[in-house]
């Protein structure tokens with residue numbers, strides 16, 4: 001049954017508080033849509049919003065996921081509200097890995113790929129002092145709001161195997177991984193060069209995967225992803241394939257923020273071509 005997952009998701013509070021027993025609002029959508037769970041399990045919905053969700057699940061009208069970055073994100077204001085109670089000094093000590101707390105203005109320096117972001121509780125800027133796009137700021141604030149619960153386990157899975165990813169996995173495969181395979185097909189050398197420019201490390205261990213190229217990217221503290229790439233082959237007429245792998249311990253970060261951060265990585269890789 002096709003249902004209006006996106007509409008349901010937009011009604012939920014988007015705080016990923018976990019009170020419904022799910023790590024994120026998005027994984028709760030999956031249970032509402034595919035397992036017939038009761039919207040009452042989210043205690044933060046008004047009666048009117050509960051009714052709207054019940055109606056959408058019942059109607060089961062098909063909807064198409066269009067522009068992920070513009071449609072999916074809850075507003076930046078919501079993410080900013082989430083970080084107000086956080087103790088940046090504590091988080092910096094928790095993350096280590098290059099993050100630095102500045103007591104004089106209660107800000108954080110946060111590494112992102114090979115760059116450093118400046119994070120205050122009002123905005124996030126790049127190394128030139130330019131505010132990041134709202135979606136990017138939302139993703140980073142959401143990361144900070146959940147970083148305490150992220151515990152890498154060194155177990156690697158594809159996007160669709162992450163909890164709650166059913167709803168977004170075709171988007172991720174087609175629009176994120178598909179972009180990498182399309183842009184870097186027959187360009188393995190450029191892929192390696194782009195990865196190194198962004199601080200990626202080429203993994204040589206054949207035990208990880210038989211892929212032609214294996215790259216490890218440090219995204220932000222506690223979040224490292226792997227990119228596996230098989231180039232196209234003329235003799236077998238096979239297209240290039242790119243797959244990202246994620247540590248199972250990062251599931252507390254909502255998938256839309258994770259997707260945004262990976263899209264940003266891909267955008268920067270392509271910009272090196």
Ligand code: SF4
Nearest residue numbers: 016017018020025042
């Ligand atoms: S859906 Fe779940 S995670 Fe989202 S706000 Fe409601 S209780 Fe919290």
